[in-house]
Amino acid sequence: MxxxxxxxxxxxxxxxxxxxxxxxxxxxxxxxxxxxxxxxGVEIRGFGSFSIREYEAYEGRNPKTGEKIKVPPKKLPFFKVGKDLRERVKNKVQMKD
The missing domain is CATH 1.10.287 (Helix Hairpins)
Incomplete structure (x- = not known):
């Protein structure tokens, strides 16, 4: 949807x-x-919660060239599914099998 x-x-x-x-x-x-x-944070009961996660800086590689690059620290949205939604999806998938 x-x-x-x-x-x-x-x-x-x-x-x-x-x-x-x-x-x-x-x-x-x-x-x-x-x-x-x-x-x-944003919490929607029965659905899930959204929060911000902080990620440390790290050294990565450019997949094309293999060159080492520094990836700066960042903050990104994170979604944690709620128990009710998890169970509904789980039960729906099991019914299809």
Missing amino acids: NKSQLIEALSQETGLSRANAEFIVNEVFQAMTEALAQGE
Whole structure:
């Protein structure tokens, strides 16, 4: 499911206009993005949590040339799946087997 499909599903489920559904989805993503940019976590019960992980600098290699390069430290978003979602996905996959 991509963003457009999410907007469409919200519109159909709630009876909202597509414009209103798009506004809501954009606002939710914007609030989550701002929280993460400020170093805060975002937790959605039953779904999962987003946080920022800090990674140390390290020495890597350019895959084309093999040349050593220094990779600077960085902060990246990290998603940890919630127990309810993990179980639903796990059970759904087992049912298909």
